[in-house]
Amino acid sequence: MDHFLYHNGTLHAEDVAIPDIAEAVGTPFYVYSTATLTRHYQLFAEALSPLPHLVCFAIKSLSNVAVLKTLGNLGAGMDVVSGGEYLRAKAAGVPGDRIVFSGVGKTRDEMRLALTGGIRQFNVESEPEMRALSEVAVSLGVTAPITIRVNPDVDARTHEKIATGKKENKFGIPIARASEVYAEAARLPGLQVIGIDVHIGSQLTELEPFEQAYLKVADLTRRLRSEGHTITRLDLGGGLGIPYERSNSAPPLPTDYGALIKRTVGDLGCEIEIEPGRLISGNAGILVSKVIYVKNGEGRDFMILDAAMNDLVRPSMYGAHHDIIPVAEPPVATPTQEFDVVGPVCETGDTFAKGRDLPLVAEGDLVAFRSAGAYGAVMASEYNTRPLIPEVLVHGDHFAVIRARPSFDEILNRDTIPSWL
Numbered sequence: 206m207d208h209f210l211y212h213n214g215t216l217h218a219e220d221v222a223i224p225d226i227a228e229a230v231g232t233p234f235y236v237y238s239t240a241t242l243t244r245h246y247q248l249f250a251e252a253l254s255p256l257p258h259l260v261c262f263a264i265k266s267l268s269n270v271a272v273l274k275t276l277g278n279l280g281a282g283m284d285v286v287s288g289g290e291y292l293r294a295k296a297a298g299v300p301g302d303r304i305v306f307s308g309v310g311k312t313r314d315e316m317r318l319a320l321t322g323g324i325r326q327f328n329v330e331s332e333p334e335m336r337a338l339s340e341v342a343v344s345l346g347v348t349a350p351i352t353i354r355v356n357p358d359v360d361a362r363t364h365e366k367i368a369t370g371k372k373e374n375k376f377g378i379p380i381a382r383a384s385e386v387y388a389e390a391a392r393l394p395g396l397q398v399i400g401i402d403v404h405i406g407s408q409l410t411e412l413e414p415f416e417q418a419y420l421k422v423a424d425l426t427r428r429l430r431s432e433g434h435t436i437t438r439l440d441l442g443g444g445l446g447i448p449y450e451r452s453n454s455a456p457p458l459p460t461d462y463g464a465l466i467k468r469t470v471g472d473l474g475c476e477i478e479i480e481p482g483r484l485i486s487g488n489a490g491i492l493v494s495k496v497i498y499v500k501n502g503e504g505r506d507f508m509i510l511d512a513a514m515n516d517l518v519r520p521s522m523y524g525a526h527h528d529i530i531p532v533a534e535p536p537v538a539t540p541t542q543e544f545d546v547v548g549p550v551c552e553t554g555d556t557f558a559k560g561r562d563l564p565l566v567a568e569g570d571l572v573a574f575r576s577a578g579a580y581g582a583v584m585a586s587e588y589n590t591r592p593l594i595p596e597v598l599v600h601g602d603h604f605a606v607i608r609a610r611p612s613f614d615e616i617l618n619r620d621t622i623p624s625w626l
């Protein structure tokens with residue numbers, strides 16, 4: 206459920222009419238709903254209660270500081286995967302003891318940044334990383350709390366580019382080698398082993414793979430404890446999927462996911478962390494675009510939009526589906542027509558949908574891509590020198606621009622001419 210609905214024939218974000226935002230900021234733009242972000246965060250928090258827990262929002266899905274502050278104010282923790290994301294969390298006012306640091310290639314500079322600024326834990330992904338973190342912590346005279354990310358070798362049954370829990374993926378250490386790696390971690394100075402981390406992939410539409418992974422984590426917890434380690438925290442990752450196609454999908458709900466967590470690891474006396482990204486941010490955002498031309502081709506018709514693959518790359522990168530709806534609600538029984546929906550970028554890959562049945566639109570009409578809050582704005586680029594598009598946050602009946610569109614001057618001034626030219 207989200208807060209992008211038609212009222213009086215016009216699509217609204219909460220109580221704000223989308224055309225009013227378009228008027229103020231121009232198209233295309235992203236718009237996010239505070240009420241949806243809040244509700245999704247709370248669903249997870251409630252699903253894990255009464256277990257001691259922290260819901261750490263995966264910043265990489267949607268990293269605008271205003272969004273982070275919205276969630277941080279509710280008590281959310283943050284899952285960061287780079288020094289830049291760590292600084293975003295801090296800029297949003299989230300204290301270090303609510304920030305977990307994930308990622309397979311943390312640099313020593315990033316480790317120093319987090320150790321000096323404050324960190325809840327590092328989710329360590331390899332032995333070389335563990336040794337580097339030990340050295341950095343010792344050099345700073347501090348102790349780094351760590352979990353070790355284990356790779357449980359389960360098939361998440363999702364898109365291959367976002368599956369992370371099979372043994373051929375680059376993530377974590379093989380669960381079969383955990384005893385050995387934890388033993389080394391316990392010997393290294395500057396590290397304090399506190400738990401186990403696992404994250405098997407993104408956009409999972411069934412609970413079964415989570416169940417397999419968490420049962421393995423429960424076994425591992427008992428084994429590591431019997432080997433003398435103190436395991437007090439389990440980080441169970443993110444990855445719960447969302448319904449991109451309203452008409453034919455119903456992924457599991459956070460409540461079912463919470464029940465699964467309680468069933469598999471709830472009796473271990475551990476504090477539980479989860480790292481949802483997409484399920485909090487995905488349906489909390491839409492991308493609004495204007496129809497530039499409707500072009501009749503041979504055997505197919507093209508709807509050419511002012512948004513392109515550089516603004517929303519998921520369709521061309523993952524073959525992802527986004528529902529596309531007109532901002533002006535089509536009257537009942539409006540005729541539809543099949544369109545290829547495309548952007549202006551000079552690549553055939555710049556296609557949002559092929560042969561999509563859509564209500565007739567005219568030049569200048571607004572359309573919205575649903576479920577564009579996650580992995581939308583954060584993956585945007587300025588390919589074709591198309592400025593990064595604005596992000597807008599709605600709260601009840603008002604809205605604010607939370608990232609403005611850069612001017613062409615700002616873009617051109619980032620390039621510098623060497624002295625010999």
Ligand SMILES: *Cc1c(COP(=O)(O)O)cnc(C)c1O
Nearest residue numbers: 263307407443444480481482483
């Ligand atoms: C990407 C990622 C997440 C978030 O995944 P979602 O599918 O957006 O919930 C969480 N944890 C880690 C380590 C990740 O890499």
